[in-house]
Amino acid sequence: MRAGTGPDQYGHREGCVRTGNPPIPQALVTESSAEVLRILVPIPDGMQDDAVKTWGYSMGYALLIGMERLYVLEGGEIDFELEGPGSPASTSPFHLRSLTPA
Numbered sequence: 212m213r214a215g216t217g218p219d220q221y222g223h224r225e226g227c228v229r230t231g232n233p234p235i236p237q238a239l240v241t242e243s244s245a246e247v248l249r250i251l252v253p254i255p256d257g258m259q260d261d262a263v264k265t266w267g268y269s270m271g272y273a274l275l276i277g278m279e280r281l282y283v284l285e286g287g288e289i290d291f292e293l294e295g296p297g298s299p300a301s302t303s304p305f306h307l308r309s310l311t312p313a
Contacts, residue, residue, distance in 0.1 A: 219231050221233055234283050235283070236283045237281075237282050237283060249294075249309045250274075250309060251309050252267075252270075264293065267293040268293060271291040271293055274291065275289065275291055293309075294309045295309055
């Protein structure tokens with residue numbers, strides 16, 4: 212099967228450029244100081260902490276699963292932390308929370 216032509220035995224979605232090709236292990240490495248990916252998300256004032264945690268962990272695990280699949284990682288090789296709350300800007304009705312892969 213030609214790449215990008217439809218679903219296949221490797222689980223690629225229809226139209227994926229990797230269709231027809233097996234997964235290739237890749238590595239995330241650095242030769243210098245590593246950078247930290249921090250995703251800042253505005254959370255409306257008054258949003259209940261339980262709702263923020265539910266949303267944050269749902270988003271974090273979705274991103275984590277995507278990274279594990281993209282880079283062919285095993286569980287535990289990468290994780291994330293839900294941080295915050297941060298303080299709002301003086302005129303903003305939002306607080307900031309962040310998702311940080313760990």
